[in-house]
Amino acid sequence: MRKSIRSKRHEMVAQAIGEQRIRAGFTQYEVARRLDRHQPFMANIESGDRRIDVVELLDIAEIIDLDVPALIGRLRATR
């Protein structure tokens, strides 16, 4: 946890991605590779060190089969 953008909801996003990635049986390296990025890219996202925009979220979600609408629902219910 290093950067400034730490909110409860940012944490939720990071955690949802990390958990679902593992559930789906991927390593950070594998997901990163599919996105043409490097492993630290995923590490930074999952640790919450890096912000993630909507388009990126959808790209990742598609790979790891993350339920984005459900995540958004939980985010909306959180302040």
Place this chain on the structure above:
Amino acid sequence: MRKSIRSKRHEMVAQAIGEQRIRAGFTQYEVARRLDRHQPFMANIESGDRRIDVVELLDIAEIIDLDVPALIGRLRATR
């Protein structure tokens, strides 16, 4: 559009926000103010000069009453 990473889908997000903001009757200044940001913040978002993370999108959507699930649906259908 000045920065490097602009995709069709990023454009869609920017445009959806701009259009809905106007539809909802807000100025960039008003939305920015509610978010404790400055007017160029919204200008940069709507012009696609600035990426917008999921949490920010939800914050903005709540103010301008943007249908996020619908936007996401359109994003998923676009490559």
Place this chain on the structure above:
DNA sequence: GATAAATATCCGATTTTTGGATAATCGGAA
């Protein structure tokens, strides 16, 4: 055209991101 409101642009200071290298951690096997 004149004016005001709204939006876009400029730009330098600051912050964030990047990714190669490497360290630390985890998991399974023997």
Place this chain on the structure above:
DNA sequence: TTCCGATTATCCAAAAATCGGATATTTATC
């Protein structure tokens, strides 16, 4: 437990993006 390979986390400096005050431009209304 110890070893080993796989996975994840951390470091860091260069590159890129963001910030916001000031200002320019556009738009709307008269």
